[in-house]
Amino acid sequence: MRELGRMETEAQRLPSLRASHRTERGNRSAGPKDAADEIDVSANGKGIKDPLKMVWRRGFIRLVLVSAIVWMLLILFALLFHLWSCHSSISFLSALCKKDSKVLGILDTMGLTTKQQHRCPIPLMDDPDAIVIPKRTPDAIPKFLKYVLEDDQGNANEKSQPLFGGHQSWKQRENSFKLNTTMKVHCGFVKNGGAEMDAVDVKYAKKCRFVVASGIFDGYDTPHQPSNISLHSRKLFCFLMVVDEVSLDFIKQNVTVREDSDGGKWVGIWRLVTLHHPPYDEPRRNGKVPKILTHRLFPQAQYSIWIDGKMELIVDPLLILERYLWRGKHTFAIACHKHHRSIYEEADAIKRRKRYARPLIDLHMKIYRYEGMELWSPKKRTISDVPEGAVIIREHTAMTNLFSCLWFNEVNLFTPRDQLSFGYVVYRLEEFKFFMFPNCEYNSLFMLHRHTREHSSVVEWVKSLDEFKGNKTGLKESRGGLGLWTPYPGDLNSVQLPSVERTSPAG
Template sequence: MEGDIQRSVSLRPNRRGGDRGEQSFNSKGDVEGLFPSGRLSYDYPAKTAWRMGFVRLVLVAGIIWMLLVVSASLFHVWSCQTSVAFFSAICNRESKVNKILDTMGIVSAPHRCPIPLASDPDQVVIPKGRTPDEIVKNLTYVLEDNSVESTSPLFGGHETWSEREKSFELNSTMEVHCGFIKNSGAEMDPADVRFVKNCQFVVASGIFDGYDVPHQPSNISPRSKELFCFLMVVDEVSLDFIKSNVTVRKDAAGGLWVGVWRLILLRHSPYDEPRRNGKVPKILTHRLFPQAQYSIWIDGKMELVVDPLLMLERYLWRGNHTFAIAQHKHHKNIYEEADANKRRKRYARPLIDLHMKIYKYEGMEPWSFKKENPSDVPEGAIIVREHTALNNLFSCLWFNEVDLFTPRDQLSFGYVVYRLKGSFKFFMFPNCEYNSIFVLHPHTREHSSKIEWVKSLKELEGKGSAMRESRGGLGLWTPYPGDLDAVVLPPVARTSKAG
């Protein structure tokens, strides 16, 4: 009896058999508790295998996708670095990938790259008429200096802080300071004034204080030679230097020529600093040559090697742009550029800091990928533009910053763009294309001025005030209507060996 009871107990299903490592079997030999039916016992291995296969498929697909992304990125990097013309031409240097890699220092931008120019200047179609002025329709300039602060008018006028602030408020009708205050210098000869009235397409350059001689452009088509006026703006010192070093011919109307360049003399230089004088024709091209519809500025130390008509087609007409300038090779952030200017002694260090403190106080943030433009710092040695009212206004406001603060125009460009709040549109083209536009020639001598070596404001006090510029940068010596003592400049890091 007891044996029967023990056998009946031992044959009962063990509800906790799984916990004790015990198993019970039914009549079909299946494990009870784990599989309630015989059908599931056969399906379980198939489902497990299917799940494992799916996971492996996902992993393999992910790895293949990552390899494709890496391969595409490597090809993108290689195409942007190669000297093979075909692959270099298809590189998208404006892509976000290239910008991020460039910022990280993974990609080093090539010094020169092919420019996607049209093949034949004779086939270029010049747009009819002018680009409509939709924001600023009527722009006029302040011509009289009514300030009693000085008996001698300043070239940029005595612009007040309130006038400067108002100039950034866009309206359909505007009047702004834009240099060329009456009796302030930079006067053209009457023969030159008559000549430039016939110039609708202009290639302009400038030489000041005898640092260069004109370099003849090459690869210029007959059509461009007929279409463009090549105007080299010089001061009296440079004119004498050019006459003593190269052949200058005089035409029947009294015009002076060096090759294709017509020399345009500006008498009575408006500034003490030659570099600041050079900003007059560079930025205020539309004031010197008011009849011009299109202009290309190129610094005097450069030899133009690209047909100017092809440049207009590439940088303006093809993309429906009206203003084009190259991206700086090393810096995107004006505070980095300012730091580089201090290290390379391009202007008085404390005055550069003061300039940047004003911009920081007025809300200018360091460049980041959140900004619309690829950089806040241009290579200003080449500027391609149509002289629309808005572009002319931008040029005036840019020049006013150069007049008020330091002559380092690369520090002011991005600030004016910021103040116009996206209304000023421009094309910032790759730096490697910029380097393919010209051949660089060295200056005939090294430029230097006393103020560039100043390390502290104390050096400019008392008798040291003789080192200050007397006609430019006066905004740095005029009491600013804001507390700059609390302003801390953003930290910067050296992003290139070139500084």
């Protein structure tokens, strides 16, 4: 009986346990829902969230993310299109490209551009002290070179003050290209024509046999100190910075100018040489005096390296002379242009970029075309007719001095865009030999700095030849330039300038 009672008691407990387990399981499954309901109620009670707001917020976030992705894809597409247009052979697309744009600069720093390499290693010697300076190159033809010092105004229809470049006649110009043992040519520095140096600077320059020369005119720059200059070169070279009075005042206001006991003015390694009474009204043309006529300004110099005022020389000058003159037995070296080979292509680029008056460029080119100057071709004896004139390396022989004089006479007579005149003088003076080195080496010789401002003159913005006519004899810029002192002896009306194919988007 006792066993039977115990079994009945256990039978009664099992249903109750099952019921309690079911209740517990029910509570477990219902727990999260009840908790969620409590949270929702709590949330609704506080007014923070409801189902509609949650859906709206998630949709807004998705919209922002999609818009950002689309915007980034558009920017990437625009960058790729800009890059592609800059290297496209289609003239319309390449015309849309601006080579100096910030976009292209960013792409270049990222390594995404495919433009040509601007810098390359220069095969220089390691030690300037190990360089042996060779003997001077002997003069052959011409052997003796003399200069016109008095301005003969018999060719001008009216008397005027002497001009720095003189009133060169067309016959004199033609004869200057005919080589003789002894020659006398116009070469600037005509008496009372301007560009006088202080006596203290003349005295200092007489001791200079090796010269690094530069120039600043119209206050558009300040001197940049050369770097990597050996002690040997510091002792051997004179570093001469030619300035006008406007630039001297500007330099004094912006950098420290030291004056020595003799009255010479210095900015770091540069000796400032002031040219008084600038010979031209155009600062750009005044800058050609020390650049091209370095041998006239510093007549005792045997070797010279010219660099434009906006550049910082970063290679030892003695290494430059060894690489570009002595190693190949050259007397004149200059870099080829980065983009152009033909002067007509360069002239077209100058007009397109508004770097000088279009009618004056056209007149300049028509005269050269009339006189037989052809487009550059691989058949010519030079790799290009257009140089990068910011660096010129010379041994001052009679031939290189003659070339410099004739080059300057073209700049004096026509436009100051000397890259146009260089190839013409090479064409006329066939006996002149020189070394034109790769442009990437040119870019490895210096660091380029921006001008503080651009200089220009009224002449540069002439829109027609009628604006430029001074009198019945033809065109005259006051005190020189486009000095057609007598009418040109040929018929230019029938001259057609050759068509130019734009070979470079940057040109």
